[in-house]
Amino acid sequence: MKNLIRIILEGALTNFKRILFASERVTDMEMRSRILEGRVEPTDKVAEVSCIGCGGCSNACPTEAIEMRNLDEPVKLMDGLLKTQIPFLNSEKCVHCYYCHDFCPMYALFGDAGTIHPNDVGVVESDINKLMDKPFKISDDKIAFIAQFLADKSIIKKKKT
Numbered sequence: 544m545k546n547l548i549r550i551i552l553e554g555a556l557t558n559f560k561r562i563l564f565a566s567e568r569v570t571d572m573e574m575r576s577r578i579l580e581g582r583v584e585p586t587d588k589v590a591e592v593s594c595i596g597c598g599g600c601s602n603a604c605p606t607e608a609i610e611m612r613n614l615d616e617p618v619k620l621m622d623g624l625l626k627t628q629i630p631f632l633n634s635e636k637c638v639h640c641y642y643c644h645d646f647c648p649m650y651a652l653f654g655d656a657g658t659i660h661p662n663d664v665g666v667v668e669s670d671i672n673k674l675m676d677k678p679f680k681i682s683d684d685k686i687a688f689i690a691q692f693l694a695d696k697s698i699i700k701k702k703k704t
């Protein structure tokens with residue numbers, strides 16, 4: 544309840560929408576149970592190498608606990624996909640709602656381990672080039688729902704062309 548009140552106080556209407564549309568979440572119950580029960584090995588909170596810098600986690604976070612920071616040098620992930628930022632988490636502001644994980648396309652689109660989470664998701668060594676060869680694992684409706692939070696939608700655009 545305390546966390547919910549904090550989300551409401553710190554957020555605006557969009558936060559209510561995220562709570563109300565919780566059924567649209569893409570992190571499945573099995574993964575959520577693993578996280579909540581502490582069965583996920585802790586390591587760094589952001590898997591910097593595998594993160595594609597799309598900003599989905601930051602935009603979805605209801606308490607603004609995630610700040611996207613510019614990299615000193617952009618990283619070319621693949622043709623047409625450049626990583627210019629990575630997220631930083633402020634644990635003090637985190638209310639453990641898991642929306643950052645829900646909207647991380649690495650998990651949401653491909654079913655790979657999400658690259659961000661307050662309790663962490665373990666070691667993540669995703670290769671975006673290989674993942675792009677796999678079909679998206681969710682419906683077009685859910686892809687559209689996720690896409691609205693991504694600052695960089697090139698991963699979706701690239702896959703659809």
Ligand code: SF4
Pocket residue numbers: 600603604605606607608609632636637638639640641642643644660661
């Ligand atoms: S779990 Fe993720 S989305 Fe939720 S408050 Fe913490 S950092 Fe933000």
Ligand code: SF4
Pocket residue numbers: 593594595596597598599600601629630643646647648649657658659
């Ligand atoms: S949503 Fe995932 S891939 Fe995108 S910036 Fe956040 S951690 Fe990185």
